[in-house]
Amino acid sequence: GRRYVDYVGAWGPAILGHGHPADIGAIVAAAANGLALGATNPLEIELGEAIRAAMPSIARLRFTSSGTEAVMSALRVARAATGRDLIAKFAGAYHGHADGLLVEAGSGVATLAIAGSAGVPGALAATTIVLPYNDLTAVTAAFVEHPGRIAAVIVEPVAANSGVIAPAPGFLEGLRETSRAHGALLVFDEVITGFRLGLGGAQVRFGVRPDLTTLGKIIGGGMPIGAYGGRADLMELVAPAGPVYQAGTLSGHPLSMAAGLATLAEVTPDRYVALEETATNLTEGLTEAAAQAGRTxxxxxxGSLLTVFFRATVPRDAAEALASDRAAYARFFGSMLDQGVLLPPSQFEAWFLSMAHGPAEIEATIAAAHVAFEASLG
Incomplete structure (x- = not known):
């Protein structure tokens, strides 16, 4: 088979690269003790404590089998805690494939130009309010229009499903203040950004403390996983202590816990510093390659998330991202693939760098980009 320099990275989990010996060894060792046990296992407690230590906003947490389940559960807690029914999300943000959240959900949906998904009842979609990312005025207006009805605002603190869109200065802080002022909860969906932008995720990087957080991807080391957690008073609502039901046969699976622990042991602060430097070098090289090709x-x-938008300026929201030149990106993608560099096939997916990317891989990528940017001109 062919060898590729991979920037898909299993859509985010592979921060150590593929088949890292620490992950494989931990999985094999855990499997020797049995697979699904139907009871809490010590690894579950250890991984939970490691996550809590990295993210001060999480006093308690529960594991699920996917990020979708984590988001579903967190929003169920938010509705129970507030007694409200509406959820506010942002256009282009993907929070899993739960029916009520498949509304302007970005990435693959954006590529196909489909607003949502078949099979989603209108009554469910109506419980979701969709707002433009980076627009605090729209957020405030939603609270005014729906007084006492919005249970939570859920946000990707760095939007990554319309391509990478950074939060404008003050945006996350404004969400914190506005949601609190109106009696709603703030939920950070850190399934992508958790342990990718640093040990504390986006919330530590940007210094904004949410009420609830959802996690996935990296915390499972490539195995299926999700988690949600937050303030103790909110998590006390989850059964058996409280009335909010959540369970799963394979939640807290020993193999996922083992792989997650092995991964978190490897992602030390110095390695995040090195990863940031690698990402900076790649970005500078791509910028120069595009300029030399005359491609705007x-x-x-x-951090280690990036998108090359085929447009003149970086977008502030999904609507601006959608104005990118998709045909040019498709030509660029095809040329890179032919040269052995695997990128996300959609203009609206993030590139994921890993700690396995070294100078040789970055140099090869930049060399390929010189050719691919020329090819993108058509």
Whole structure:
């Protein structure tokens, strides 16, 4: 088979690269003790404590089998805690494939130009309010229009499903203040950004403390996983202590816990510093390659997440991202693939760098980009 320099990274979990010995060894060792046990296992407690230590907003947490389940559960807690029914999300944000959240959900949906999904009842979609990212005025207006009805605002603190869109200065802080002022909860969906933008995720990087957080991807080391957690008073609502039901046969699976623990042991602060440097070098090289080819692009990067937008300026929201030149990106993608560099096939997916990317891989990527940007001109 062919070898590729991979920037898909299993859509985010593979921060150590593929088949890292620490992950494989931990999985094999855990499997020797049995697979699904139907009871809490010590690894579950250890991983939970590691996550709590990294994210001060999480006093308690529960594991699920996917990020979708984590978001479903967190929003159920939010509705129970507030006694309200509406959820506010942002256009282009993907929060899993739960029916009520498949509304302007970005990435693959954006690529197909489909607003949502078949099979989603209108009554469910009506419980979701969709707002433009980076627009605090629209957020305030939604609370005024729906007084006492919005249970939570859920946000990707760095939007990554319309391509990478950074939060404008003050946006996350404004969400914190506005939601609190109106009696709603703030939920950070850190399934992508958790342990990717640093040990504390986006909430520590930007210094904004949410009420609830959802996690996935990296915390499972490539195995299926999700988690949600937050303030103790909110998590006390979850059964068996409280009235909010959530369970799963394979939640807290020993193999996922083992792989997650092995991964978190590897992602030390110094390695995040090195990863940031790698991402900076790649971004600078891509910028120079595009300029030499005469191809107008705008590259947005936050940590080890980046997108090359085929447009003149970095977008502030999904609507601006959708104005990118998709045909040019398709030509660029095809040329890179032919040269052995695997990118997300959609203009609206993030590139994921890993700690396995070294100088040789970055140099090869930049060399390929010189050719691919020329090819993108058509």
């Amino acid at each position: 692009v705008a590259i947005e990067r936050v």
